[in-house]
Amino acid sequence: MGAEYVMEAEWYYNQGNFENAEIIVHKALHLSNSHRQHQITICALFLQVRLSLIKGH
Amino acid sequence: MIPLWIDEGEFNSSRLLFPSMSYFNIVYGRVLLIKGEYLKLLGISEHFLSIASIFPNLLTSIYTTIYIAASNERIYRRAEALECLRQALDMAVEDKLYMPFVENCDFLNSLFEELYNQGIHKVAILSILELYKPYQKSIKKIIDECFKGSKPKLTEREMELAA
Numbered sequence: 055m056g057a058e059y060v061m062e063a064e065w066y067y068n069q070g071n072f073e074n075a076e077i078i079v080h081k082a083l084h085l086s087n088s089h090r091q092h093q094i095t096i097c098a099l100f101l102q103v104r105l106s107l108i109k110g111h
Numbered sequence: 112m113i114p115l116w117i118d119e120g121e122f123n124s125s126r127l128l129f130p131s132m133s134y135f136n137i138v139y140g141r142v143l144l145i146k147g148e149y150l151k152l153l154g155i156s157e158h159f160l161s162i163a164s165i166f167p168n169l170l171t172s173i174y175t176t177i178y179i180a181a182s183n184e185r186i187y188r189r190a191e192a193l194e195c196l197r198q199a200l201d202m203a204v205e206d207k208l209y210m211p212f213v214e215n216c217d218f219l220n221s222l223f224e225e226l227y228n229q230g231i232h233k234v235a236i237l238s239i240l241e242l243y244k245p246y247q248k249s250i251k252k253i254i255d256e257c258f259k260g261s262k263p264k265l266t267e268r269e270m271e272l273a274a
Binding site: 068 | 170206207208209210211213238242245246248249250252253
């Protein structure tokens with residue numbers, strides 16, 4: 055659970071739409087955490103790292 | 112710091128499975144570009160593309176074609192560089208996949224300028240250059256804060272993972 059949202063968030067990221075990417079990655083994290091889908095959580099966290107990089111954090 | 116196994120392209124010494132090799136090549140290609148190993152990158156890029164075509168992986172194809180363009184530009188093969196960048200844009204523009212170009216804009220700026228002047232993918236190029244401004248600023252901020260002067264303190268375990 056959550057893989058579809060990680061993919062959607064990455065799609066937004068690659069288009070440079072960082073706001074939507076951040077919204078959707080939270081959706082992915084919430085779902086993957088609650089269903090203990092750790093591999094999806096790792097992908098979502100990695101995307102969050104990339105989004106933080108965009109913000110200079 | 113780039114881990115040694117990535118720096119040396121040692122995919123087989125990792126525990127990664129074959130389907131992830133395409134993504135490894137995205138990182139490894141950028142490492143070669145930064146290190147200035149343009150001829151090596153041009154030599155093995157065909158292999159990157161063949162790996163990317165197995166499942167297939169459009170993102171890796173775009174990144175690899177960008178790396179080929181950047182390498183050609185650095186060895187003064189401008190016509191080949193422009194043609195490759197145009198091909199990469201052809202692949203990416205329909206889905207508005209701009210970030211692979213933004214992430215490598217430090218190697219592509221002058222090529223974008225020339226393609227723009229030729230009237231090729233003008234809207235996409237403007238979007239990419241617009242995205243590159245804050246990206247460049249953020250990268251500079253991170254480098255200044257974390258990689259110059261005193262580095263952030265990591266725990267022993269964090270150092271182990273970072274290496």
